[in-house]
Amino acid sequence: MAEKNYAGKTVEVTEDGYFTNPADWNEEIAKEMATEAGIELTDKHLEVLNYLRKQFETGEALTIRKVGKSGVVDIKGLYQLFPGGPLKISSKLAGIPKPTSCV
Amino acid sequence: MIIVTRHFSARMLRGSIFASEIFIDILNPVTMKRILILGAGTAGTMMANKLRKSLDRDEWEITIVDKHRTHYYQPGFLFIPFGIYNKQDVIKPKADFIPPGVKVVFSEVDKVEAEENKVHLADGSVLLYDYLIIATGTETRPDETPGLTDKLWRKEIFDFYTVEGAVELQKFFKQWEGGKLVLAITELPYKCPVAPIEFVCLADAYFTEKGIRDKVDITFVTPLAGAFTKPIATKMLSELLAEKNIKVVPDFYIEKVDNEKKAIVSYDEQEIPFDVLTIVPMNMGNSVIERSGLGDDMNYVPTDKHTLRSEKYENIFVLGDAANLPTSKAGSVAHFAADILFENLMSAIEGRPLMAKFDGHANCYIETGFGKGALIDFNYDTEPLPGTFPLPGIGPFGLLKNTKINHYGKVMFRWMYWHILLRGKELPIDPLMTMAGKKMIK
CATH class of the missing domain: 3.50.50.60 (FAD/NAD(P)-binding domain)
Structure with a gap:
């Protein structure tokens, strides 16, 4: 575990930088984390992050496919918003745990 | 559940109003309780065998439905491209593995009407059930x-x-x-x-x-x-x-x-x-799951990962790849889960709470070529670890190690599959994962 400072708040994160407590998150923090990751956060980004947080709360495992079918953003759009590893990066910025595969 | 009420009323009819022998004879077939299994693949076939051995034939009618007559040894498909197996090495008639006393229906299923405890077949006929076991698997799309x-x-x-x-x-x-x-x-x-x-x-x-x-x-x-x-x-x-x-x-x-x-x-x-x-x-899961409104967005049935009962219906259980369990979609998982499902189904039938808890146990041989293989053994909470896997009489096998004995484990498995696993016989492996032999590493 490590500690990070975002938007004047100290938060605990895992070795890979994922929040250990999703309740620590707010949009200001997300903006700072995004800048750190080289992403300028737009309203669309925030819409996706909020969707991910809502899904996380329901306890359902998130997959790129599921996000793509959510109506919030399609898969291609998700890749454009969070290039590289879209689900991993977006989960990190949404303050939720690293997406895991169950098999 | 509806069916309990029905039995109750049937008995009441018999006992109070219609006390004659004739009525008892007519009512008996109605009071036969029904277990219906959808899918005669690895999971469904195992379950049919286990249940027929344990349930009284005078009380329980067991029916299994599948649209195909051929059983495929799916782990063998992998070897076909390399000429190690051919088609005839991986197919046998499904009927050979269904025990006497289980009714087999070869038909496409149109849909499950879960609220009514009914299954509609493609030809328009209807099968009723007291308990439904969904074992319709997953298919490539x-x-x-x-x-x-x-x-x-x-x-x-x-x-x-x-x-x-x-x-x-x-x-x-x-x-x-x-x-x-x-x-x-x-x-x-x-x-x-x-x-x-x-x-x-x-x-x-x-x-x-x-x-x-x-x-x-x-x-x-x-x-x-x-x-x-x-x-x-x-x-x-x-x-x-x-x-x-x-x-x-x-x-x-x-x-x-x-x-x-x-x-x-x-x-x-x-x-x-x-x-x-x-x-x-x-x-994706079978399209019948979608048609029946029983699935998630990939047609897998939302299933309690420990009890293996449908999250929505108390008299529906789900075995094998058809479930949305967070573990591997593999025959070994279906095999381990079958023991747990069996226990919980018996509890449900007898009106007891479902105590058996599945842990997501999976056990996979990994064929690595040149006569060697590796083995992994894991569950919901424990990732595959190195060490040894104990198997009385044959093992131990090396976990996460590339060895010749692991390859023989895989070779032997085809025989075990046809002769032991499908027939619902016991294998010397506990359904729940054991930590014995595993090495904890940081």
């Missing part, structure tokens, strides 16, 4: 990926998850002189998570033995961050693939296949060209 089933399908693009695909690939490999072989995984979850790794390892061995390995470039493409899902196994398997000069391309999420360029294209517009593509197509 190459049609879900644009371009996959176009002009290169089964000519230069193959799957090995169907016997047809595996047989076609065997023919192709026999005459192939080399080039770029790409194995690509479309989407998670897919059946038997280690099979694609085994495929590239066996390809390495096959082309080495053929004397053209230097002309074959093998690439393993996955949407995962590494060769496997969990860190310790990924490390072991990545090293193994590197040793065999098999390239791994992680984080590649296929959008489509470009038939003109002969390349797979990802959502972020990267391309990987191929001369021959072996694809692990998208997997």
Whole structure:
């Protein structure tokens, strides 16, 4: 575990930088984390992050496919918003745990 | 549940109003309780065998429904492209494995009407049940990926998850002189998570033995961050693939296949060209689940991961790949889960709480070529760990180690599958995972 400072708040994160407590998150923090990751956060980004947080709360495992079918953003759009590893990066910025595969 | 009420009223009728022998005879067939199993694959067949042995034939009618008459030994498909097995090595009639006293119906299922405890068959007939066991499995859906089933399908693009695909690939490999072989995984979850790794390892061995390995470039493409899902196994398997000069391309999420360029294209517009593509197509649950409104967005049935009961209906249980359990879709999982489901079904029948808890136990042999194999053993909470796996009389097998004995474990398994596993007999492996022999590493 490590500690990070975002938007004047100290938060605990895992070795890979994922929040250990999703309740620590707010949009200001997300903006700072995004800048750190080289992403300028737009309203669309925030819409996706909020969707991910809502899904996380329901306890359902998130997959790129599921996000793509959510109506919030399609898969291609998700890749454009969070290039590289879209689900991993977006989960990190949404303050939720690293997406895991169950098999 | 509705059915309990019905039995109660049937008994009341018998006892109070219609006390004559004639009525008892008529009512008896009605009071026979019914278990209906959908799917006579690995999971359904095992369950039919277990249940028939334990339930009184005068009280319980067991029916199993499947649209196909042939049982496939699916773990054997992997060996067909390399000529190790042929089609006849992996097929037997389904009916051979259903015990006497179980009614077999070969028919397509139209839909399940869960609120009414009814199953509608394609020919319009209706089957009633007191308890339903859904074992309809998962199927490959190459049609879900644009371009996959176009002009290169089964000519230069193959799957090995169907016997047809595996047989076609065997023919192709026999005459192939080399080039770029790409194995690509479309989407998670897919059946038997280690099979694609085994495929590239066996390809390495096959082309080495053929004397053209230097002309074959093998690439393993996955949407995962590494060769496997969990860190310790990924490390072991990545090293193994590197040793065999098999390239791994992680984080590649296929959008489509470009038939003109002969390349797979990802959502972020990267391309990987191929001369021959072996694809692990998208997997989805059976369409009957969708038609019945019983599934999630991939047609898997939401199932309590510990009790194996449907999250929505108290008299529906789900076994094997059809469930949305967060564990591997594999025969070993269905086998371990069958013991737990059996216990819980008995509890449900007797009106007791469901006490048996499935832990997601999976046990997978990984064939790595040249007469060797590796073994992984894990569950919901414990990732595959190194160490040894105890098996009375035969083992121990090395966990996450590439050894000859593990290969023999895999070879032996086909015999065990047909003779022990499908017939619902006991294997000397506990359904719940054991930590015995496993090494904890940080």
